[in-house]
Amino acid sequence: MYKFDVHIHSVASGHAYSTITENARYASKKGLKFIAITDHAPNMPGGACELHFLNLHVLPKYIEGIRVLKGVELNIMDGNGTIDLPERILKKMDVVIASLHKVCIPPGESTQALIHAAENPYVQILGHPGDPRYPIDIKKVVTAAKETNTLIEINNSSLDPDNSRQGGEKVIVEIIKECKRQNHSIILGSDAHYHTYIGDFSRITPLLKEADMPDELIINTDPQKFLNMINKNLCGEN
Ligand SMILES: [Zn+2]
Numbered sequence: 001m002y003k004f005d006v007h008i009h010s011v012a013s014g015h016a017y018s019t020i021t022e023n024a025r026y027a028s029k030k031g032l033k034f035i036a037i038t039d040h041a042p043n044m045p046g047g048a049c050e051l052h053f054l055n056l057h058v059l060p061k062y063i064e065g066i067r068v069l070k071g072v073e074l075n076i077m078d079g080n081g082t083i084d085l086p087e088r089i090l091k092k093m094d095v096v097i098a099s100l101h102k103v104c105i106p107p108g109e110s111t112q113a114l115i116h117a118a119e120n121p122y123v124q125i126l127g128h129p130g131d132p133r134y135p136i137d138i139k140k141v142v143t144a145a146k147e148t149n150t151l152i153e154i155n156n157s158s159l160d161p162d163n164s165r166q167g168g169e170k171v172i173v174e175i176i177k178e179c180k181r182q183n184h185s186i187i188l189g190s191d192a193h194y195h196t197y198i199g200d201f202s203r204i205t206p207l208l209k210e211a212d213m214p215d216e217l218i219i220n221t222d223p224q225k226f227l228n229m230i231n232k233n234l235c236g237e238n
Pocket of ligand 1: 073099101127128
């Protein structure tokens with residue numbers, strides 16, 4: 001049973017359609033314990049502005065009985081791993097994902113872009129690698145992720161035939177297998193842009209089976225593992 005969904009967007013993303021409260025309410029109904037709201041950073045057209053992230057501290061820790069982690073999905077802008085929020089904001093985030101998005105970076109230096117993003121001490125998760133538009137050297141990216149203690153996200157929406165990243169199944173299985181080979185954990189994300197997608201990892205499940213991925217390398221089964229990784233002391237909170 002998965003207790004945690006790390007990649008959820010709210011209306012602040014501009015192209016997502018549920019509020020944070022609706023997201024939390026649905027997560028609670030679904031039996032999750034933790035969610036991370038990771039709206040798009042400013043360089044995504046319609047993405048949330050800096051003030052949105054700075055002001056997240058006004059949200060309660062628990063909404064509808066769910067521990068709501070405050071985060072962001074950054075855009076990686078170039079092969080140097082440049083991202084689109086300053087350190088003073090990243091410092092305040094519980095969860096930081098960095099991803100390649102078509103509107104922000106042309107295909108080309110994807111491997112270097114992900115490796116450099118992983119080297120950024122604020123980046124905890126590389127979002128949805130395995131996008132066929134961004135071919136990568138899987139071994140190099142997973143090695144860099146392991147060395148920097150950065151998780152690799154396996155993203156349910158990427159496997160939706162309507163998604164712009166569709167067609168990456170084989171590569172995603174290879175990424176999962178390489179993580180297994182290197183004994184490096186993955187984290188599952190729904191990438192929900194509407195609340196009914198929260199905690200839906202159904203498209204990922206067959207790929208996990210194909211790669212024979214052990215549960216202990218899937219962070220979502222135990223949120224405390226994630227919190228340990230990001231050095232959050234939430235004693236008694238979960
Ligand atoms: Zn994304």
